[in-house]
């Protein structure tokens with residue numbers, strides 16, 4: 460982005476209420492500490508970060524749900540320092556003094572994200588290294604070309620389902636479908652069970668009325684998968700976890716397949732949808748693509764700078780008293796990695812409108828020992844998926860005014876509920892160059908824009924997905940995440 464969306468962010472930031480305003484009173488507690496979960500922080504995150512940065516510098520005191528204290532890391536360098544120094548900043552939430560003092564309510568929306576479990580996300584040191592090695596070595600075994608072919612196949616399959624309609628919702632009919640269809644196949648789920656599982660996971664994550672049943676379905680499917688792969692290993696991620704020298708138990712394999720499914724889904728959906736939104740709403744962004752000044756991988760990196768799929772990671776705890784950017788951090792304090800704030804730190808990006816093409820040093824995947832091990836997978840899914848979409852529907856356009864797009868915002872992330880599009884022309888399925896020819900995980904050629912490509916290549920259409928999107932009321936993302944993370948029922 461995109462000068463335009465930053466301009467918008469700046470405009471929004473100008474609307475932060477002055478201190479005497481009642482809304483401002485809700486945004487701070489009696490000591491004047493800012494509430495990260497308040498409406499201002501959620502609806503105008505860039506303005507909120509700027510205000511905190513101006514008041515406190517690169518590390519600011521904030522309150523999280525329940526008015527519990529934490530430090531929001533706003534500086535780019537400070538985020539990296541925290542993420543890269545596990546000896547001072549642990550990933551183990553049991554260190555948090557608020558847990559030790561029983562201050563975290565049983566139904567706190569924080570719990571799903573920070574309730575400790577014996578998985579790589581919450582471990583440091585040797586135990587983390589053991590589980591992490593199993594994950595990264597198994598992820599490294601994915602055949603990149605094969606994966607891009609698989610993304611192409613599933614993207615074509617999804618587009619076939621709505622290509623004849625002339626309209627579609629790119630969130631529910633494309634973005635929410637593609638990453639999981641690919642990942643379920645990579646972990647070794649059968650093609651037949653994959654569409655139902657995708658629906659169940661999405662339903663679960665939305666916390667709809669049917670989320671409980673969906674969670675049961677997912678847990679059962681994972682148990683089946685683990686038993687099947689333990690008995691009959693094959694060429695897939697779950698089997699590779701089993702055969703890894705780290706000797707994971709059945710439960711460890713199940714929990715790490717679960718984490719991969721979850722992490723791959725929410726974040727990759729957000730990356731794809733925000734990139735597609737920019738293509739559809741920002742003429743300069745689209746013009747840079749069509750004009751060959753920006754490749755699709757460049758566009759994705761730009762989005763990872765400007766709108767990292769996870770804005771804040773509540774994820775580090777001080778192992779002892781220490782200092783960070785002049786702030787005195789006490790043992791057991793919680794630190795929140797402000798990935799979005801760090802990406803727009805004026806110390807490294809004085810002018811946010813300057814394109815970041817080719818620069819991958821953003822914080823979207825964090826850093827240090829817990830840096831996202833699945834980043835190239837999400838890049839491959841988003842790049843190839845959007846490539847296929849734009850090839851198949853060359854005249855795709857937004858079907859509603861941009862002002863009617865609806866968002867769900869939390870302090871963790873912000874995403875669109877729907878992205879309605881229309882198109883008159885649809886081309887048959889093709890195998891994009893990026894899926895087979897480069898093999899380097901990147902499509903470097905310019906975006907083809909509004910010209911339909913040659914239709915020779917593999918037309919990988921197949922039967923439509925059988926599962927319908929579950930109807931139901933949306934409730935807390937956290938609530939469903941809680942059930943999902945624990946393998947129990949959602950709230």
Ligand code: HEM
Nearest residue numbers: 579580722723726727730768774824825829831833836837
């Ligand atoms: C755009 C997509 C994605 C984004 C933005 C993203 C972001 C992140 C971030 C910020 C972390 C680090 C949290 C920390 O420092 O505490 C992380 C960790 C992780 N991610 Fe991703 N992720 C994405 C896709 C994926 C995919 C596709 C997979 C699996 C194939 C995956 C698997 C994981 C795992 C297993 C961890 C935990 C690593 C550890 O604790 O050692 N992620 N991700």
